[in-house]
Amino acid sequence: MSRYDVAIVGAGIAGASLAAALAPHRSVLLLEAEDRPGYHSTGRSAAFWTESYGGPGIQPLTSASFEALSEGGFLKPRGALHLAEAADGGSVDRFVGQFAGSGVRLTRLDRADLERRVPGIRPGWSEGVWEPDCHDIDVAALHASYLRQARAAAAALQCRAALLEAKWSRGRWWIETPAGSFEAALLINAAGAWADEVALRSSVRPCEIRPYRRSIAQLRIIPDAPADLPLVLGLDGSFYFKPEPGGRLWLSPHDETLAPPGDAAPEEMDIARAIQRLGTVVDWRVAAVEHRWAGLRSFAPDRLPVIGFAPDAPAFFWFAGQGGFGIQTAPAAAALAAGLILPGPDAELPPGVDPRLYAPNRFHRHGGAQNER
Structure with missing residues (x-):
């Protein structure tokens, strides 16, 4: 032994x-x-380093991890854009307010700013928050x-x-x-x-x-996803997407479905819901779903x-x-x-x-x- x-x-x-x-x-x-x-x-992670992700209780751990991740060469600048529809402006106030005094850099954007950062964004999205300190993680x-x-x-x-x-x-x-x-x-x-x-x-x-299933799909879209597109997240928690090499897009419905521990697999309905939601955010056309997968996120x-x-x-x-x-x-x-x-x-x-x-x-x-x- x-x-x-x-x-x-x-x-x-x-x-x-x-x-x-x-x-x-x-x-x-x-x-x-x-x-x-x-x-x-x-x-199976589409990981990114974003200080706001997980909320104020997670932010101290995220902020304290930046130096080691940066010095190790594991980060690539991306930027994050948190979107809200016109009828949900209160979510922007709540989101910004919970990080007041934390040192997390958050800037409110107007419609013109959104159009510059996300080509093809649909008219219903009029408010957003820009978080410059967001990076892809290798x-x-x-x-x-x-x-x-x-x-x-x-x-x-x-x-x-x-x-x-x-x-x-x-x-x-x-x-x-x-x-x-x-x-x-x-x-x-x-x-x-x-x-x-x-x-x-x-x-x-x-x-x-408890473990919860999170689904992601890699899409080929028309037009190609801009290489400088930020990580885009719905403040209502219904989607996020980010560009990948070759003009591809990684899209998630931000789902959290209670699941037993095991080899998680995506549900077709979750991927379909994500694509439907994407169509309400931008006017891009989904040409193909090239790959899909799921992982388990465990929460106390x-x-x-x-x-x-x-x-x-x-x-x-x-x-x-x-x-x-x-x-x-x-x-x-x-x-x-x-x-x-x-x-x-x-x-x-x-x-x-x-x-x-x-x-x-x-x-x-x-x-x-x-x-x-």
């Missing part, structure tokens, strides 16, 4: 980033259920970089090793997987959509983290990440519930988790991030996560 200081369940962006942070200080094992890391949510490169860093620091990666059971005994976790048995002093739950399942298999109280009841030691189990650490913002917050979230795990001079929390916002004990203070809804 192999022994480690730390066993991390899940080798997606969450597990890989935390392994990279911990491996220089502790012996680390990454347990991945699939044949390769990043098969599920990480490998997700594959970021994930691979974290895995390389972890491997260079002697972390071990074991694929096809879903956690079957973990038991705490004699001051250690005894872990059973299809790939063998392992011991670890600390067990970290970075299992994404499977986070609650991993907790139950470890006899730890779950945090009611209050839609904030769950980062910290379980209040009901020794040496069990939650690193889950990162929704659709787990990639844009990866550097700061991993730094926060590592700062909580590593004692003394090895501990360093990211600036401007309050760990109490994400602590697992917020769900157990009044008898369960249900009370936090």
